[in-house]
Every structure is written in structure tokens, then in C-alpha cells.
Amino acid sequence: MTISRRSLVTGAAVLGTAAALPASGQAWARPEAPGSPGQGPGNPGKPGKPVKKGPSPATAATEPFTVPLAVPRPLRPLRAAGHDFYRLTTGESEVELLPGATTRIRAYNGRISPLITARRGRPVLIRQVNRLDVPFAMHLHGGHVPQRYDGHPMHQAEPGDVRYYHYPNEQRAATLWLHDHSHGTGHGHHHSDSAESIYRGLAATYLLTDDFEDELPLPRGRYDVPLQIRDAKFEDDGTLRYDPQGFMDRPTFLVNGSPRPYFKVAARKYRLRLMNTSNDRFFLLRLRDGTPMTQIASDGGLLPAPAQAWAVPLWPGERIDVVVDFSQYPVGSQVVLESLASFPGETPDVMRFDVVREAHDPSSVPGELRPAPDLGTPALEREFRMRFDPETGRHLINERVFDMNRVDFRPRLGETEAWTVVNEDVEMNIPHSMHPHLSHFRILDRNGRPPGPAEAGLKDTVTVAPGETVRFAVRFTDYTGLFMYHCHMMNHVTMGMMGQMETVR
Numbered sequence: 001m002t003i004s005r006r007s008l009v010t011g012a013a014v015l016g017t018a019a020a021l022p023a024s025g026q027a028w029a030r031p032e033a034p035g036s037p038g039q040g041p042g043n044p045g046k047p048g049k050p051v052k053k054g055p056s057p058a059t060a061a062t063e064p065f066t067v068p069l070a071v072p073r074p075l076r077p078l079r080a081a082g083h084d085f086y087r088l089t090t091g092e093s094e095v096e097l098l099p100g101a102t103t104r105i106r107a108y109n110g111r112i113s114p115l116i117t118a119r120r121g122r123p124v125l126i127r128q129v130n131r132l133d134v135p136f137a138m139h140l141h142g143g144h145v146p147q148r149y150d151g152h153p154m155h156q157a158e159p160g161d162v163r164y165y166h167y168p169n170e171q172r173a174a175t176l177w178l179h180d181h182s183h184g185t186g187h188g189h190h191h192s193d194s195a196e197s198i199y200r201g202l203a204a205t206y207l208l209t210d211d212f213e214d215e216l217p218l219p220r221g222r223y224d225v226p227l228q229i230r231d232a233k234f235e236d237d238g239t240l241r242y243d244p245q246g247f248m249d250r251p252t253f254l255v256n257g258s259p260r261p262y263f264k265v266a267a268r269k270y271r272l273r274l275m276n277t278s279n280d281r282f283f284l285l286r287l288r289d290g291t292p293m294t295q296i297a298s299d300g301g302l303l304p305a306p307a308q309a310w311a312v313p314l315w316p317g318e319r320i321d322v323v324v325d326f327s328q329y330p331v332g333s334q335v336v337l338e339s340l341a342s343f344p345g346e347t348p349d350v351m352r353f354d355v356v357r358e359a360h361d362p363s364s365v366p367g368e369l370r371p372a373p374d375l376g377t378p379a380l381e382r383e384f385r386m387r388f389d390p391e392t393g394r395h396l397i398n399e400r401v402f403d404m405n406r407v408d409f410r411p412r413l414g415e416t417e418a419w420t421v422v423n424e425d426v427e428m429n430i431p432h433s434m435h436p437h438l439s440h441f442r443i444l445d446r447n448g449r450p451p452g453p454a455e456a457g458l459k460d461t462v463t464v465a466p467g468e469t470v471r472f473a474v475r476f477t478d479y480t481g482l483f484m485y486h487c488h489m490m491n492h493v494t495m496g497m498m499g500q501m502e503t504v505r
Helices: 005-019 056-063 194-199 489-496
Strands: 079-080 083-095 103-108 116-119 124-130 138-141 160-167 172-182 205-207 224-232 252-255 262-267 268-278 283-287 293-298 301-307 312-316 319-325 333-340 349-358 381-389 396-397 416-423 433-435 441-446 462-464 469-475 483-485 497-503
Touching: 083 116, 138 160, 172 194, 172 268, 194 489, 205 224, 205 268, 224 483, 268 312, 268 416, 283 416, 381 433, 416 433, 416 462, 462 469
Parallel strands: 083 124, 116 205, 224 268, 262 349, 381 416
Antiparallel strands: 079 083, 083 103, 124 160, 138 172, 172 205, 224 252, 268 319, 283 312, 283 333, 293 301, 293 319, 333 349, 381 396, 416 469, 433 462, 433 483, 441 469, 483 497
């Protein structure tokens, strides 16, 4: 694979611009405390089905607020023997993302951005059939699951295969997501087709709830809304174009599969579960009028306390839950969510909230949410140095690319470790991230400074700026076996930025 150094440097420069924004002591403006669901786009299309009249696909892809937000209805499980049983088929489907056209995507059950709701203590069992013409390995991102159900590439389903996944759901309530983690299906030195499968639509939301969170007076029900945010490139006929090097040329923002949609809201508080399901795109999200949002959760669930933020940084794989109080606006107001990290020439609009009615609001955001667990004192230190090698076009962790036959280290279950992640790509100005499977972690410091309130909770993905060093404490528990750790810029994974560890007793 030929990598354009110019495209890497130019794209990284835009990310560097985001890195230079006011940060209140943290990279990329990390938030600091001062002092009836619609059908919408994404429904499966049928061959020969007439499409609705509307803007041309090219127009719809660039003109914001012409399409309503598609809010997914939860998939319905079969409930038996204390389990929730789902049937998921991964395959190609024709869906209407842009008005007046159909787009071929890779999907679960023919749906874009589907939703599974789960309950702590009630396991989920999934029968997954692979109808794709490439292998598929389903990973529950943020899930605490046994090795055989973690989506390791050695367990990937070949075309036509059936796999079963068992998720115990013995962990805190959190916003998780399902995506492909296949390996070795690309060409040349590609090490994974997961980047393309995620880009083409294989991303499902997995909302895990529990009793603790239910006791809090947070917005719920129809006022608790998952928002998968990503970028895309469409041809004029609606075709979704995938170019591994084209991360600077994906000008359309999709929210739950809807291009820059509008969403009708009541004048009350909403919980918005922001998920970045892009391969490489960074979002710095804010309300255009400058009204602050209240962050209440990150990857691993609720924060110890809410954090006020004028802008929310969201990197690939990360999830951030915010509460927005639309009672601050009179009925008839239109509130735009935009990204301050857009590339030159792009429209920064992500979506628009239209305040259409008054509403009673019994919800509130407590001053204390959920204490972070004590992971103990680290008994062992590990270091991970991440960089791009322009000579080979590979992304490296500790000077190595992924090798399925190599185990990099063996953590002991129950033993707390401190991981130091160093981004050496200062000259290239390329950000990287670290996502270990199996367990969440707690950030100890960034460049020696303790994390702010927005990073005080549990995380499973952390992004590290060029030249930055991040340390976090992690403790693997319960399950032995091979688990992945990797950057979550998925095209970096394709180019080798992944490893595997073996947890042992």
C-alpha cells in the first residue's frame, strides 16, 4: 500500500489545529468543570422500490437539516431462561441514507445503527450469521467478556458461518457498541478488514443499564437518545465510497445514518449518548450558541461528578454522555450541534435540535453520580511507544506490527498494572489511541498532570496527542486467554498498530 506523506501531514495538521484549542489543562479541550422514535432514514430498501422525491443525493449529502434524525427502536429479543436471545445477520443491504437514492451498506439485520438494550446481571446470547463475502468477528467494545466471545480474529466467522456470542453483562451500566474486528481480509499488508466493515455500516449500539443508574433522576425513555456520529463520502448516485487514505475527503456527517439531520425536541433535559463510530475522524462538538453541555458519563459509564463543557472532544471509539437542557430555549428555537475540528472547506454542522413543544421535566443531574472504583496500586509498569514509519507505511507499537502468532505480554488476573502510552509522532503530527480489550481503566496523568473531571471515570479508549504521554491503571479480571490491544484509529490498525496479550492466573 502506497501512503501519501502529504495526505498524512496535511490531515494531521488539521488535527493539530484541534489540539491547539483552549484545553483548560488537558489536550484537545478536554471538558473541565468551571471552577416517539421515528423510522427515518436507514430502513432497508427493496429492489425496485420507488424512492421518495426530494433533494438530489449530492445536494442532500452537503445541505444540512433536510432529513429527520433516525432514532433506533431497540431490537426485540426472545427472553428465556434468564437470557435475552438475539439473532443477528451480517450482510449487505440497500438502505435509504440520502433522500432519493439507495446506498449499499454492510449491516446487522439490514439496519443502520441498530440498538440492543441489555441489563446488568441478565446475559445476552447472540446467534450471528455471516452473509458477507468476507470474514467477520463481532467485538463488544467496552464489554467484559470471555476470550471466545470477544471478537478475536482467530474466532472470526467465515462467509456462511454461524457464531454464538455470550455476553455476561456483569459490569457497570455504560454506552457500549458492537463492531467488526476481523483480521487478514484485506490486500497487500492490510491486517484487517474491520476498518472497511465499520465504515460501511457495521456498528450497533449496546446500551447496558443497571439498578444504580436507574435510581438517579437522569433523563430516560424517549429523552435518552443514542447518537452514532461518523463521517462518510458519497458519490452523486448515493454510493458510499471507501478509500483508506481518504480520511480528509469524507465531508458528510451522519448521525444514526442520517446526513446532518434535524431532531425535534421538547423544552426539557435530554441525555445524549454521543458515540464516535468513525474510522479516523475527530469531532470537537459544541452547541453553536455557546451554551455549555453537562457531561455525565464516558466510555465506562457514569463519572464521579458531572463536568460542564463548552465543547466535547470525541475521538474514534469513544463515548461521552451529555445532558442538554432545552428548556433554556423558547419553543421555535433551532439549536445547532457543530464540530470545531472540521477540515478546510467542510460544513461544520453535525445536526440541529428543533425545540417544538413545552414539556414537564422531572429529571435532574445530581451533583454526585457514581464513584470510580479503586483499582489498587500498580504492581507492574508497561510502556507502549506508538509511531508511524514512513519508510514502510506501517503504524508501530514498540517498533512492531501485529503478528497473530506472537504474544506480547501476559498480565496476571487481579494484578493492577500501570500502562504508559507515548505518542512519538511529533514530526508527522499524528494522534494515536490505546484500547485494551477485556477491562476498563482509570487515567492517572497526562504529561504528569492529573486528569480533569471529564476523564475521572472509567475509560476503555484514550487518545494521545503527538508528543504526549498518558498513564493509566488497569486491572484484568475473571477471564484468561488472548485479548487484543490497539490504536482505535482503525486505518492505523489496518497498517499494523495492534498487538495481543494473554491474561493468565
